[in-house]
Amino acid sequence: MALLRRSDGHRFERQRESSGGHDAEDQARVQAEMEQRYPVLARNGFPVSRIVLWHKKSGESLFIALLDHPEKAGESCFTATFAAARFADIDTLRRKYLRPEMQI
Numbered sequence: 001m002a003l004l005r006r007s008d009g010h011r012f013e014r015q016r017e018s019s020g021g022h023d024a025e026d027q028a029r030v031q032a033e034m035e036q037r038y039p040v041l042a043r044n045g046f047p048v049s050r051i052v053l054w055h056k057k058s059g060e061s062l063f064i065a066l067l068d069h070p071e072k073a074g075e076s077c078f079t080a081t082f083a084a085a086r087f088a089d090i091d092t093l094r095r096k097y098l099r100p101e102m103q104i
Contacts, residue, residue, distance in 0.1 A: 027051050033087055053097045
C-alpha cells in the first residue's frame with residue numbers, strides 16, 4: 001500500500017514509498033475487507049493494482065483502489081473510493097502510513 005497525499009487538483013505527492021512484504025499483506029487484507037463489505041466487487045471481479053490511503057484536509061481518510069493504466073506505463077486509473085473509517089484496524093494503518101501530524 002503506497003501513501004500518496006493530494007497536493008492539488010491533479011497531482012499526487014508521494015509521502016512514503018511502498019516497502020514490500022508488509023505492504024502487500026496490508027493491501028491483501030484491505031482488499032479482502034472491501035470485497036466482504038461489498039460482495040458485488042468479488043462477484044463481478046475487482047482488479048486492483050494498488051490501494052492508497054489518502055488523508056483529506058477535512059480529516060477524513062479514504063482508501064482509493066487504483067488500476068495500472070493499460071497503455072500508459074507509470075499511470076493509474078481510479079477504480080473505487082472507500083471511507084477508511086469503516087475498516088478494521090484503520091488506526092493501525094494510519095499510524096503506519098500517515099505522517100504524525102496527519103494521524104487522527
